[in-house]
Amino acid sequence: MAKVYVFLGPPGAGKGTLGELFCQDSGVIHVSTGQLLRDEMELGSDLGQQVKELISHGSLVSDEIVAAMVAKRLAQPDIKARGVLLDGFPRTVHQAEMLCAILSENGGEMAAVLLIEADETMLMDRLTSRRMCPNKQCEAIYNIRTNPPRKAGICDRCGTALIQRSDDSEETARGRLKVYDEQTRPLVDYYEGKGKLVRMQSGDDAVEVNYKRLKAALKQ
Template structure:
């Protein structure tokens, strides 16, 4: 099964992608992982991406598409995959369709994780990270530390990343609405989209997502 996962920042795409991929026994392909892998391995596409990133510029669609195509052609993806963060815009979605068509394949389902904008802001702006270990993550409301500003695990200082400030989150949402949200309409025209509430526990959202998938 070939699935595209869509949703705004803070919708829990990464978490859901990992659970769904495991349940379906298909690889989880995320844009972030693609960039990190290509850059760390020094591939031609990775070097091109890094040159743009180092200059503070957006990586061109053709580079991202090339990375995604290389990954989807790996042996573990022949039986399907779950895409998270790709396609990011309609041009990438069209390129993906062409890619799959050439290989005699197609996207089977698009899962749109829906969450109110105020909830997105609350989820992200409330995050606090430990300065000693970024794996120690808390939330001022949903997972508050025993002592404000102090990591329960190691006693390190908790801080809010610049990317997690409310102003930054709202700007990220604007980018999502402008660039990525149009792919939902693109896939709706193909009858592929199911919108799922991303509110509730991780398990509840996963169950909704699994129930929305077409039976093979």
């Protein structure tokens, strides 16, 4: 019986890194919907053809198509044996209901939905810490928390004053956190209602420390 894990977490909380560690450590297979879409297109399957059509017209891929791809992947023996961490699905309650239907048809089980929570000040700090050298011949990238230049605000390589791109601005970061919050809350409520939600607090600590918290939350 396939065991399914889903991780939810705001940008900057370390969801990607923790997911990768979890898969390495537990043998659970990481499946992202983006990769599934690319694989189907490459295979040239019926689904893949449909996806190609839609993307070439600039249309969104429907929930039904994504769910069909997920169902197909979840039915494969490696996933049945090892379990799966789903990445990018479900994003909405409608998708969560579709996943529930897939699992009851295939005999799979939702093992846990892990909500990674983090302090907003820390997230803002992380999301706004990138600096870039605007010199077109250089374009070095720094991170004032993890990879700062030797002299604050100045590029080590060429001496140009560093800039912060609008992608990394406080305004953009606040917007991303707000969008995450609005999109995720209904899903959190949905899984909490089903008794599948577990929470962990991601702190500004080493990855290993946060990973221990993850294992404790999942009781593994």
